[in-house]
Amino acid sequence: MADQSAVPDYELADELELTDPAQYRALFDDTRLKIVHLLLERAATTSELAAALGKPKGTVGHHLKVLEYAGLVRIVRTKQVRAIEAKYYGRTARVFLYHDWDRTQFEGIGLDPGGLLEHFVTEATNLPEHLRELPSGTSARYARIPVERAAEWRERVYELLDEFAREPRGGEVTFGLLVGLFPTTRGHLPESGDDE
Template identity: 45%
Template sequence: MTVNAPVPDYELQDTIELTTSEQVRAISDPLRTTILGLLHERAATVTELAGAVKRPKSTVAHHVGVLAEAGLLRVVRTRRVRAIEERYYGRAARMFYIGLGRGAGDGKGPRDLNDFEVAAKESVAAYKDGQLRSLIRRARIPEERAAEFWKRVAQVVGEFDQLPRAGDTAYGFTVGLYPMPDYPVLPPGDDTVE
């Protein structure tokens, strides 16, 4: 792959809001999220995806179908191989986010859709090998500042998504911003200094 080639190798939207429980359920399956992750690099056929995840082609075809039905994948190109037309699938968007209060939160979706839980499971081996890089910070800030900061974080995530793919190791990148109502807060300080 050319180092400066755009990632992935097809056109897609930047973001899509998930507004139905079917869409949320579609991304809640670990194999389907792996398929979506692989398609960040380039479009791929069901055969290529099955080889990458070491699962039967029929299983991968089923999961690709679920993602396509939910509008998260689409055919981005085809090619004729002998008498068969091969379909290359790509993501519909770089990033999917759950739209709160518009159908996705109807109680029918998975209750445990938590990127931190997934990241914690994925990072165990890296932690044991001394390869885990992580930071945690806490700050008491107004909601407007939190929203402003999150927009900047989303830009970094977008930059990570578009990095040219190379090397033999895949890296996970997890970020989050969450309220902590029970975290202790100091009372206002005395501004006078003696």
């Protein structure tokens, strides 16, 4: 039995920076995003992914080839099952780094980076009835802080996301963790006494 604390169950790089528009095009498709998220749990065959996604094996196989060609997934092991060699796919990196502020990468391939965030927000706020009683919550806070401190907070957020992604697998429900740090156009009060 695989060590459940080792998530996923194969070796992969910590991060991969997306530098090619083909990588953006490959990753930012709803089905392919779901595939790479599933592969954070463990390596999987086309058949296993198809069952988890409720899609035909041929469709999932096509999406895996697109991801493989873009360098985002790879075959991490094979296993002989009767007369067929089963191929197990895994991600090439735990985290795919991209810059949502780099609009040229997205616009050049007809993608809207805001659409990805909208997708996650919709998923978080439109829960089916049977999931509404489970632990969940959203909140927002604003603070006027120096850029250097914002950079430190961003790193802490990334560390929290990484810790969440490495949590041993169990239970029957997949939870999501959505966090963000962003500059705003909100105003702020002057320092005390500045207007007197």
